[in-house]
Amino acid sequence: AAATRPNVKLRFLADLSHCLFDFVIQLLPTAEEMSVKEDVRKLLERLIRTIEPDSRLLSFGSTANGFSLRNSDMDLCCLIDSGERLSASDLVTMLGDLLERETKFHVKPLPHARIPIVKLSLDPSPGLPLGIACDIGFENRLALENTRLLMCYAMIDPTRVRTLVLFLKVWSKRRKINSPYKGTLSSYGYVLLVIFFLVHVKNPPVLPNLQQMPPLRPISKEDTHLGANNIWFFDDIEVLRQRWHSENTESVAELLIDFFRYYSRDFLYNTGVASIRAGLLKKESKGWQNDLSPGRVNDARERNRLCIEDPFETEFNVSRCVTKDGLYTIRGEFMRASRILQVRPDRAIVAIAELCA
Ligand code: GTP
Ligand code: MG
Known part of the structure; x- marks a missing residue:
């Protein structure tokens, strides 16, 4: 029996990779959903242009980076090309009024949020059996750039990267650990954890570090910076394919098992910062350590339990909303997943069902 064990393991891994791939394929948005969403984007753009004629409405987040699941929300960003323009909060208020008058969307303007947005939702219809949820923000150029960065990472190794990311998104939603409002982690945070793992933890790496690769030709500072943030990364994927x-x-299965093992056992939650730009950093070096000076204790501690550096806004902790309880739950889920995959139920499909139960 001992001699057959390695075979059992190999068979399980091959089977699991296959099942993971099939599992995420069925959860991709349909062509119809994509086209209805594109129609919605165009309609909203036309309406916004009645207020700001020089504006464009662009898609970012999962609808634009290749990590979209069926019924994902739509993240839209309005860019205004003319110099003179209204403030984001005025735009949010005006656009909110306009959409309320002219469309069937349920409209909720949030003009005073940290990033002012209009939240929209549409009731279910035959083309969209689950309705639509959509956020419109203004001038959020960094979000457009980080969307493009994630899209480039997905394009380098579509099978492994997209399967892992999409599976983890479904898993985190089903296990209810994907709600920043309730103290757990956003989808964006999980995607960054996957990329960090593939660039900096795996040896040899599955992905190169796009932000540290030398440019093909010298570029000026104006072309690499947006305000104070360096947004440069190697984005010529065709050239990259020839060079790297x-x-x-x-396999996808081995990477997934190792991902769960790493984040349940090895990642240094107390002192470490996951940075896809620079590798594993120390909380101390970013001033994100638990601040023990009087009066600040709870604040810094609560905000920096889990630290994930934004690729471009490097002073920004993407997981600042993760609370002590939230992190405890997330780590518990990583451990649970690890355990399920170690036991290796005789069929991979059973393992997937149990993981996402
Ligand atoms: P689903 O909506 O769950 O399908 O995932 P998503 O890929 O759209 O991710 P999410 O809704 O969490 O974020 C959408 C986009 O908003 C991301 O791709 C980022 O561009 C941006 N974003 C979200 N959270 C943050 C954040 O904390 N910091 C920054 N800079 N951008 C963020
Ligand atoms: Mg989204």
């Missing part, structure tokens, strides 16, 4: 390829041949 991963020595890592692990």
Whole structure:
């Protein structure tokens, strides 16, 4: 029996990779959903142009980066090209009024939020059996750039990267650990954890570090910076394919098992910062350590339990909303997943069902 064990393990891994792939494929948005969403974007753009004629409405987040699941929300960003323009909060108020008058959307303007947005939702219809949820923000150029960065990472190794990310998104939603408002982590945070793992933890790496690759030709500071933030990364994927390829041949299943093991056991939650730009950093070096000076204790501690550096807004902790309880729950889920995959139920499909139960 001992001699057959390695075979059992190999068979399980091959089977699991296959099942993970099939599992996420069925959860991708349909062509119809994509086209209804594009129609909605165009309609909203036309309406916004009645207020700001020089504006464009662009898609970001999962609808634009290749990590979209069926019924994902739509993240839209309005860019205004003319110099003179209204403030974001005035725009939110005006647009909110306009959409309320002219469309069937339920409209909720949030003009005083940290990032002012209009929240929209549409009731279910035959083309969209689950309705639509959509946020419109203004001038959020960094979000457009980080969307493009994630899209480039997905394009380098579509099968492994997209399967892992999409599976983890479904898993985190089903296990209810994907709600920043309730103290757990956003989808964006999970995607960054996956990329950090593939660039900096895996050896040999599955992905290169796009932000540290030398540019093909010298570029001026104006072209690499948006305000104070360096937004440069190597985005010529065709050239990259000729110049770089991963020595890592692990399957999706092996990577997933190792991902869960790493984040349940090895990641240094108390002192470490996951940075896809610079690798594992120390909370101390960013001033994100638990501040023990009087009066600040709870504040810094609560905000920096889990630290994930934004790729471009490096002073920004993407997981600042994760609370002590939230992190405890997330780590518990990583451990649970690890355990399920270690036991190796005889069929991979059973393991997937149990993971997402
Ligand atoms: P689903 O909506 O769950 O399908 O995932 P998503 O990929 O759209 O992610 P999410 O809704 O969490 O975020 C959408 C986009 O907003 C991301 O791709 C980022 O561009 C941006 N974003 C979200 N959270 C943050 C954040 O904390 N910091 C920054 N800079 N951008 C963020
Ligand atoms: Mg989204």
